[in-house]
Amino acid sequence: MSRTLVVVGNGMVSHRLVEAVRAEDVDGAWRVVVLAEESRPAYDRVGLSSYVGNWDASALELAGSSYDGDELVELRLGDPVARIDREAKVVTTEAGFEQAYDALVLATGSYPFVPPVPGRDLPGCFVYRTIEDLDAIRAAADHARSNRGRAAGAVIGGGLLGLEAAKALRDMGMSPHVIEMAPRLMPIQVDEGGGALLKRLVEDLDVTVHTGTSTSEIVEDRERLLAKLGNGTELDLDLIVFSAGIRPRDQLARDAGLDVGERGGVVVDDGCRTSDPAIYAVGEVAAVEGTCYGLVAPGYTMAEIVAAQLAAGNTAAAFPGADLSTKLKLLGVDVASFGDAHATTEGSLEVVVNDAVAGTYKKLVVSDDSTTLLGGILVGDASEYNTLRPMVGSELPGDPASIIAPAGGDGGGIGVDALPDEAQICSCNNVTKGQIKGAITEQGCDTVPKLKACTNAGTGCGSCVTMLPKLLTSCGVEVSKSLCEHFTQSRAELFEIIAATGITTFSELIAKHGSGSGCAICKPAVASILASIAPVIGADGHILSDDQAGLQDTNDRFLANMQRNGTYSVVPRVPGGEITPDKLIVLGEVAKEFGLYTKITGGQRIDLFGATVDQLPHIWKRLVDAGFESGHAYGKALRTVKSCVGSTWCRYGVQDSVGMAVALELRYRGLRSPHKLKSAVSGCARECAEARSKDFGIIATDKGWNLYVCGNGGMTPRHADLLASDVDDVTLIRLIDRFLMFYIRTADRLQRTASWLEELEGGLDHLRDVIVDDKLGICDELEAAMAAHVANYADEWKGVLDDPDKLARFTSFVNAPGTPDPTISFREEREQQVPVPLGIPAIAGAEGSS
Amino acid sequence: MTMTDARIWTAVCELARIPVAAGVAALLPGGEQVAVFRTTGDEVYAIGNIDPIGGAAVLSRGIVGDAGGQPVVASPLYKERFDLRTGECLDGDASVPTYPVRVTDGVVHVGSV
Numbered sequence: 001m002s003r004t005l006v007v008v009g010n011g012m013v014s015h016r017l018v019e020a021v022r023a024e025d026v027d028g029a030w031r032v033v034v035l036a037e038e039s040r041p042a043y044d045r046v047g048l049s050s051y052v053g054n055w056d057a058s059a060l061e062l063a064g065s066s067y068d069g070d071e072l073v074e075l076r077l078g079d080p081v082a083r084i085d086r087e088a089k090v091v092t093t094e095a096g097f098e099q100a101y102d103a104l105v106l107a108t109g110s111y112p113f114v115p116p117v118p119g120r121d122l123p124g125c126f127v128y129r130t131i132e133d134l135d136a137i138r139a140a141a142d143h144a145r146s147n148r149g150r151a152a153g154a155v156i157g158g159g160l161l162g163l164e165a166a167k168a169l170r171d172m173g174m175s176p177h178v179i180e181m182a183p184r185l186m187p188i189q190v191d192e193g194g195g196a197l198l199k200r201l202v203e204d205l206d207v208t209v210h211t212g213t214s215t216s217e218i219v220e221d222r223e224r225l226l227a228k229l230g231n232g233t234e235l236d237l238d239l240i241v242f243s244a245g246i247r248p249r250d251q252l253a254r255d256a257g258l259d260v261g262e263r264g265g266v267v268v269d270d271g272c273r274t275s276d277p278a279i280y281a282v283g284e285v286a287a288v289e290g291t292c293y294g295l296v297a298p299g300y301t302m303a304e305i306v307a308a309q310l311a312a313g314n315t316a317a318a319f320p321g322a323d324l325s326t327k328l329k330l331l332g333v334d335v336a337s338f339g340d341a342h343a344t345t346e347g348s349l350e351v352v353v354n355d356a357v358a359g360t361y362k363k364l365v366v367s368d369d370s371t372t373l374l375g376g377i378l379v380g381d382a383s384e385y386n387t388l389r390p391m392v393g394s395e396l397p398g399d400p401a402s403i404i405a406p407a408g409g410d411g412g413g414i415g416v417d418a419l420p421d422e423a424q425i426c427s428c429n430n431v432t433k434g435q436i437k438g439a440i441t442e443q444g445c446d447t448v449p450k451l452k453a454c455t456n457a458g459t460g461c462g463s464c465v466t467m468l469p470k471l472l473t474s475c476g477v478e479v480s481k482s483l484c485e486h487f488t489q490s491r492a493e494l495f496e497i498i499a500a501t502g503i504t505t506f507s508e509l510i511a512k513h514g515s516g517s518g519c520a521i522c523k524p525a526v527a528s529i530l531a532s533i534a535p536v537i538g539a540d541g542h543i544l545s546d547d548q549a550g551l552q553d554t555n556d557r558f559l560a561n562m563q564r565n566g567t568y569s570v571v572p573r574v575p576g577g578e579i580t581p582d583k584l585i586v587l588g589e590v591a592k593e594f595g596l597y598t599k600i601t602g603g604q605r606i607d608l609f610g611a612t613v614d615q616l617p618h619i620w621k622r623l624v625d626a627g628f629e630s631g632h633a634y635g636k637a638l639r640t641v642k643s644c645v646g647s648t649w650c651r652y653g654v655q656d657s658v659g660m661a662v663a664l665e666l667r668y669r670g671l672r673s674p675h676k677l678k679s680a681v682s683g684c685a686r687e688c689a690e691a692r693s694k695d696f697g698i699i700a701t702d703k704g705w706n707l708y709v710c711g712n713g714g715m716t717p718r719h720a721d722l723l724a725s726d727v728d729d730v731t732l733i734r735l736i737d738r739f740l741m742f743y744i745r746t747a748d749r750l751q752r753t754a755s756w757l758e759e760l761e762g763g764l765d766h767l768r769d770v771i772v773d774d775k776l777g778i779c780d781e782l783e784a785a786m787a788a789h790v791a792n793y794a795d796e797w798k799g800v801l802d803d804p805d806k807l808a809r810f811t812s813f814v815n816a817p818g819t820p821d822p823t824i825s826f827r828e829e830r831e832q833q834v835p836v837p838l839g840i841p842a843i844a845g846a847e848g849s850s
Numbered sequence: 851m852t853m854t855d856a857r858i859w860t861a862v863c864e865l866a867r868i869p870v871a872a873g874v875a876a877l878l879p880g881g882e883q884v885a886v887f888r889t890t891g892d893e894v895y896a897i898g899n900i901d902p903i904g905g906a907a908v909l910s911r912g913i914v915g916d917a918g919g920q921p922v923v924a925s926p927l928y929k930e931r932f933d934l935r936t937g938e939c940l941d942g943d944a945s946v947p948t949y950p951v952r953v954t955d956g957v958v959h960v961g962s963v
Contacts, residue, residue, distance in 0.1 A: 485918065507890075517871065517890040519915035520924035520931070550872040554911040554926035562926055566906035613911075813883075814863040814874040822881060823900065823907045838905045 002031045002072075005310060006091055006101035008081045008252065010036030012045055013283030013299035014107035015065050018073060020307030025072075030311060032073045033099055035091065037080035038130065041065040046296050048134065049164050052171040054706060054725040055138070056685070056699075057131050084256040086276055103278055103310055106253060106266055107303075110246035110284040110294065115156070119218030120242065124225050128155075128165040128243045137239060141172045144238035147223075152237045154178070154227060156215055157244035158185040163330040165243040166207050170331065175206045177235055179227075183212045189326055189337035193354055194379040197361040201333045201380060248285045248292050261287035270318040271309060272302050280306045288319050297428055298322035323427055325392075327385045334382035339375025339392035340365050348374055351400040362404040364388070371395050376404075386467055387416060390423030390433065416470040425471070426457035426464045433471065440475040448472070448759060466761060483749060484521040487514040491674060491749045495529050499745075504530065504539035505547045520553070525749040527551035528636055531672035532744050535788035542799045543635075543672075544806050555634035558810065559796055560616055565824055565835035568616060569609040570596070571633035572623050573669060576643045576661035576681075577604025586626040594619055597832045603640035603678070605631060610826065610833055614818060617810050620797045629795040632670060636750070638677045641665040642690070646683030646700070655700030657683035660729070664698075667733065668740065670793050674747040674756075677740070678713075692720045695753040696736055701725065705732045709739055709767070712754035721757070721764050724772060734783065738771045741782035859952065859959040862886055865894065866956070873923060875899050875910035876960065884949055884960050885910035887934055889921050895934035896949035896960045901925040903944050 005021065007014050018032055036042075043060040051060060067073040079093045090100045112127035114120050126137050137153075144151035153169040155162050158180025169176040178185070184195025185202065199209050213231040218240060220226075227235045248265040259267040259275040265287030272280045272288070283299035284292060293299065301319060308317035325338035343350050347368035354361050360380035366373055373391045378384060384404065396403065397418040419425075421434030439445045439454045448468045452458050458465040481490035487510070489497065494509070503509050506526050510518055518526075527548050534541045540548065543556055555561050560568035572587070587606050591598045594615055596608040611619055633639060641664045644650065646657030661681040671677070680689035681698040691697025693713040699706045703726040711720025724735055747756040760766060769775040800806045811817050826833035862876040865888065873887040883899035887910075899907045904927030912923040914934075921934040930941040937948040950961035 486915075516919065517916045517921075519917065519922070520913040520929055523913050523915060546869070550869050550914070553913065554908070557911065562908065562911075564904070564906065564927070566908040566911075566927075812875060813877045814867060814886075815861070815876045819877060821883070821907055823883070838900070838907075 002029055003102035004100060005030045005032045005103045005105065006099055007032065007034045007105045007107055008091065009107035009109055009249075009283075009285075010034050010038065010042045010075065010077070011107060011109045011283065012042055012062065012296055013109070013303050014105075015042035015062055016300045017105060017107060017282060017303035017307055018067070019064065020304050021311045022070065022073065024307055025311035028072055030072070030103075033101075034067075034073065034075045035079065035081050035093060035097075035099065036075070036077050039078040040131070041075065041077065043131065045129075048128075048131070049168050049171075051131060051134050052138075052168045054722050056706065056722065056725075058685070058687075059722055060131070081252060084252060084279075086256055086279070089278060101278070103280070105306055106274070106279065106281040106285055107283050108249040108252060108285045110248050110292075112242060113245040113247045114242045115214070115244055117156075117215050117218055119220075119225075122218060122220055122225060124237070124239045125218065126239060126241050128161060128168070128241050129246075134168065137168070137241060138172060140239045141169075141174065144224075145173075148238075151239065152235075153239045153241065154235055154237050155241045155243050157242065158182070158209065158211065159188060159243070159245065160186060160326070160328065160330070161245070162243040163202070165241045166202075167331045169241065170205070170207065175208070177208045177210060177237075178202075179210045179213065179215055179229060181212070181214045185209060185211065186330075186335060186337075189335065189341065190377050190379060191342060191363065193352060194335075194361045194363065194377045197354070197356070197359065197379050198333060198335060201359060202331055205331050205333075207331065246284065246294055248287070250285055253281070253285075261290055261292070263287075263292075265292040271315070272306050272319065282306055293322050293324070295322070295324065295326075297430075300428075301430065323389075323424065325385075325389050325427065327382050327389075334378065334380060336378040336382035336385040336389075337376075338385065338389040339373070341375045341377050343375070345374050351404070353401070353404045364400045364404055366396065366400050370400060373400075386464055387419065389427070390419050390425060394420045394423065416467055417474050425467050426455075426459075429456040429459065431455050431457040436468070436471050437475055440472060440477060446472065446477045449755060452758075465758075465763070481748075483525060484519055486510060486516045486518050486522050489513065491525055491529070492746045494526065495533075495745055498526075498529050498537065499533060502537045504534075504537055506530075506551050507547075518551075521749070523551040524553045524556070524636075525674075527556070528672045528674065528749075532789075533785060535792040536785055541792055541794065542806075543796065544800060544809070546805075549806075549809065558613060558616060559620075559630060559634060559800065560611065561634045563609060563835065565838065566821070567609070567824060567835065568611045568613070569607050569633075570611055570616070570619055570623075571601065571605055571607050571631040572628035573631035573665070574605040574640075575665040575669075576641055576658050578643075578658055578662060583626060583628070586623070586628070590619060590622050593622075595826075595833055597834060601633075601640075603633075604642050605633075605640060607633070610835070612821060612824065613810050613812050614820075617801060617807055621801055624795070624798050624801060630670070630797045632796075636673055636675050638665070638668040638671050638673070638679070640678065641668075642678075642680035642694075644681075644683050644686075644688035646681075650683060652686060653683035653700070654702050655683055655705065657681040657689065657698075657700055660698060660705070660732075661689075664733075664736070667790055668736075670796065671740065671744075671789055673740070673744045675750050675752045677753075693717065694720060696720070696739060698732065704728050707732055707735055710753040710757040712752055716754070718754040723764075723768060735771060737786035738779050738782045739767075741785050742767075742770060742778075745782075857950075858962045860962075862958045862960055864956055865953055865958050868894070868958070871914045873910040873912065873914060875907070878960065878962065880962070883907050885912075885923070886951070886958060886960060887914050887921075887923060889914060889934070893921065894951045894953060894958055895921065896951045897923075897932060897934060897937050898946040898949075900946070901927055901930075902946060903930055903939070903942055904928055909946065 042065045079095045081091045082094045112129050141151040153174045154177040155165045156179050158178045166176045185198050213229045217228045225237045253266040266281035268281050268286045282302035305317040308314040327336040343365045352363045363377045365375040423433045445451045445454045482488040530539050591608050599607050601607045641661040643657045643661030647653035678694045679696050680691040680694045682689040682691045683700045693711045697708040697720050706725045707723045708720035709723045712718045825836045868888040871890045873885050884896045885899040886896045911926050922931040924931045937946040952959050
């Protein structure tokens with residue numbers, strides 16, 4: 001008999017709760033019904049500001065939030081719960097839907113607090129909480145711009161959320177005002193000194209800050225708004241965003257007679273239980289021992305505590321208290337606040353380094369004997385946050401002033417070694433240094449990706465990822481970058497050596513920079529580098545040139561894909577998946593003539609299986625004559641650029657996705673890279689080409705193209721990240737040129753773009769700095785390398801057919817050309833030939849010795 | 851070791867026909883397939899062509915190199931390495947037969963075992 005868990009509300013914490021219940025409830029004892037007010041499934045509200053610019057709500061989707069395919073979860077959207085009948089254990093929605101429960105969890109979150117300013121309900125006044133709020137703000141800004149050419153906006157509230165909102169307005173092209181009642185910005189997180197610097201840094205970014213004053217009135221003024229401030233200032237505005245804090249949405253609980261706190265919030269104990277034992281509350285609506293938490297991490301902890309009690313029978317699970325430390329980049333300014341930031345501990349001392357020239361403010365709060373770190377504030381540069389925050393409550397490794405001394409002073413900064421085992425490294429998922437060390441030493445995690453998978457550290461906001469390699473090193477794990485026993489260098493280092501020295505052969509490279517004679521790891525890796533930049537260093541552009549043929553994996557060496565019985569499959573290029581009937585007929589005829597098994601690939605082309613080494617040139621002669629060329633299905637190279645049919649035919653398409661896919665595939669065909677590259681172009685936001693599962697995916701918008709990078713399907717699916725939005729054709733291609741060449745230069749051997757980005761220090765922000773903003777100043781070089789590739793492209797298969805020496809290598813038996821391999825045989829299955837596995841290995845030694 | 855009268859030497863190809871650090875496949879009179887390799891140091895080795903792990907006649911198409919100095923070929927199917935001198939697999943419990951090789955007047959001969 002399954003029991004029913006009803007969850008009211010469907011925000012991030014609700015979603016975490018459902019996931020945790022479903023993960024722990026292995027026997028399926030609970031059926032989960034989620035009743036939600038918003039019309040879309042739970043999304044990343046923390047990342048709401050990133051919606052501005054791309055205006056792509058799907059980018060905020062949380063994995064698994066639709067619960068598709070899980071029969072034990074029912075999600076009812078757009079119909080909020082109106083009342084709870086605790087006696088009957090039934091909830092009723094506004095639409096009248098009734099749902100009985102065995103356990104009920106309130107996860108209704110909070111609502112934006114709007115101070116009682118006269119005029120706050122006027123058109124043009126908004127709050128900042130949902131995707132719909134941002135759509136409404138955008139519409140108002142667009143309207144003002146169409147009337148006056150420019151929109152003016154203000155944010156009421158200069159806290160964390162207020163500055164987020166100011167960033168959103170700025171990203172919409174406004175120069176916003178921020179009005180904060182307290183004497184400084186972010187009064188909860190920073191002190192006066194930090195606030196002063198923050199104000200200066202924010203004002204440098206075209207934001208006008210009014211502190212120590214409130215808004216006394218908002219009036220309509222010739223279709224615009226006039227905001228009158230307490231200090232006498234008046235602002236002419238088109239829109240006003242209230243972002244002055246949040247309040248728990250506890251009305252449902254109040255109506256049901258549950259205990260609520262003095263300052264609101266449903267009172268719960270440390271197990272998140274309300275005054276009714278069948279009802280729990282989690283997230284922003286819950287007042288755990290009197291305190292409501294407006295951050296997602298404590299909410300996640302509460303969700304897991306409730307899940308542990310319901311699904312795992314762990315009644316002892318208790319809320320351990322929350323770390324309210326924050327590290328943010330607000331309007332591009334680093335702000336971090338941790339522990340007892342305001343020095344409220346009795347006898348605590350403050351050590352401040354305020355560097356007005358560098359634009360940094362750093363404060364440590366220490367115990368009265370100055371040995372123990374209690375908290376701190378960092379503004380302008382928060383790079384020490386990752387090491388300092390976990391040290392709160394521990395003894396400092398040295399003089400506090402030296403720790404925050406400006407670089408150049410002696411002994412600035414502390415290392416990960418100084419942290420105690422209890423120190424929390426990942427605050428999103430509450431992972432301690434001790435747990436990470438355990439994963440390294442006991443579970444054998446010796447790489448960053450393995451650590452992430454094993455401990456979950458670094459899988460939330462990602463800010464602690466840079467700590468993981470340091471912990472590996474500190475545990476004695478050599479994070480070795482050597483390619484193999486023959487080269488101590490990493491692939492990226494070998495790339496730089498080849499690019500700098502112009503060495504064009506493997507033999508010279510290994511003689512000068514390696515040892516031994518090479519192996520199946522370094523040879524193809526070096527061959528790939530040589531091929532990627534052949535035109536730049538003047539190497540032979542054909543991968544089967546005398547110097548390079550022996551370096552290639554069998555697929556590249558025979559320009560076809562080896563299958564399990566030693567035969568090969570053949571995949572001609574079909575750019576964008578677009579093919580004429582005549583060419584399709586040729587493929588059919590060739591398959592028929594050579595008896596090849598035929599299958600449509602996932603990359604919108606046709607794969608012909610069962611070709612022997614001797615047959616390959618004959619097959620390709622037919623194909624090249626008919627206008628086909630290599631599809632590089634065998635290479636660590638660009639494979640295909642998939643496309644949907646796009647605006648040419650589709651009623652919904654907004655751009656010519658097929659045309660773009662063909663152009664991209666022809667541009668990057670033959671480009672050798674650390675691993676295979678896949679791409680797709682979708683003609684509208686419906687995304688039929690599945691571009692976000694690709695290394696680079698393009699989705700049409702009504703203004704141009706959105707470029708997504710580093711997606712993956714396969715074993716570890718990853719949605720690609722948005723790199724640039726609404727770009728035109730020229731910009732799109734320029735960005736992809738740079739992206740691909742940067743990846744080719746820096747990735748490890750056989751590292752797909754997705755894991756490359758995971759390991760890239762600085763992540764997507766750094767990638768954007770390099771590719772979009774050219775902060776390393778290498779974009780000209782990257783573009784030139786790509787231009788050389790494009791100019792020098794030639795079909796590899798034609799190159800073989802035109803060269804008798806290369807052609808001679810396509811022989812099964814060197815002493816019996818044309819003799820079929822006796823170990824290869826086929827049987828018929830669904831009207832096509834498939835391989836018969838080889839009986840092992842009677843043919844080998846036994847017969848020969850007789 | 852004494853040579854028996856029964857050993858048959860099969861001429862496979864000219865040495866120049868085998869690229870340095872690469873292999874070719876050849877058929878012996880009994881129908882066996884051998885993979886004949888030429889190393890960077892111009893040594894020539896012959897082993898059975900059938901990869902006993904992957905179960906296909908492909909070893910001649912593997913990459914030739916060294917592991918700690920010993921000459922090896924890596925099977926193109928699943929990359930296990932086989933010692934060219936002994937036929938032993940370095941990465942699994944398997945082995946392939948080895949064959950004697952001689953180069954006479956620039957021609958590679960493989961002997962029966």
